[in-house]
Amino acid sequence: MNVWDKFRAKFATIDTSGQLITVLFFTSFLSWLLIRIYSPAFGFLTLSNGFLPALLEPWCWFTYGFLHLDIWHFIGNGLGIYISGGFILNIFKGRQFLTLFFLGVLAGAISFVLATGLLPDFFRGTSILGASAGVFALIFFACTYFPESEYRLVFVNIKLKYFAYFFLTINIVMVAVQENTGGSLAHLAGAAVGYFAAVRMKEGDDILEFFARIGDFFLNLFKPTVKKPKSERKAKMKTVYKGKTASSKTASKVKSTDQKKVDAILDKISASGYESLSKAEKDYLFKAGKD
Helix, strand or coil: CCCEEEHHHHHCCCCCHHHHHHHHHHHHHHHHHHHHHHHHHHCCEEEEEHHHHHHHHCCCHHHHHHHHHHHHHHHHHHHHHHHHHHHCCCCCHHHHHHHHHHHHHHHHHHHHHHHHCCCCCCCCCCCCCHHHHHHHHHHHHHHHEEEEEEEEECCEEEEEHHHEEEEEHHHHHHCCCCHHHHHHHHHHHHHHHHHHHHHHHHCCCCHHHHHHHHHHHHHHHCCCCCCCHHHHHHHHHHCCCCCCCHHHHHHHHHHHHHCCCCCHHHHHHHHHHHHHHHHHHHHHHHHHHHH
């Protein structure tokens, strides 16, 4: 097994938050090399201010979210992804986690382009880069969906909702005093996405899965169509429809019971935080999220 195969095998064993952090590190590292080799090329990956650059370079609406100024910029966003992933991925699937991140990045881009295009004197800055808008979407989703859950910061346990209040206040103040206005507005846009998604998910509307399917649709457009052998197609034509059997009815009842149990656990998390669950409830919820 060569180095690449070993890396792929190791990459497959880590969770979605770890995979996202890994990808962000490599894209950021490559961009730092690019600056040393040919610095003007870096500008084609960041998101420039105003309407015209955004229209001429549409790929920048996403590529800017995979770049970082330096290692400390990356570490800050990496920590946000790691901490929020510890809460979100206990219940939700990896594709929902990534969808939320990409929606935050896109929301940050839209807010920056609109603000710098409509109010260039107030929202200063030539361009933005960094995964912060996507990270804020993840953080505010976790803080809204698990407001009473706690995270240990050094020697003190702090409820997630207080982290949300802190980050919200800091970025509103930064916009007001015109400090990194474009970037702070992008953070707030990502936060709004995370908050809205969490509220809708609590109400039973899985909007993350809806957007994930839209992403799947566009990805499938670029996948080559593989024609199946005639023998395989014929075998499918022999499928016969049968009415619902007693076993399928039983399975349906079991699934309904399982969903009620999951809903009850989620209600308990919302009321008392994730830490209030017993080990059996945590294991059950983790297993249900993987199914």
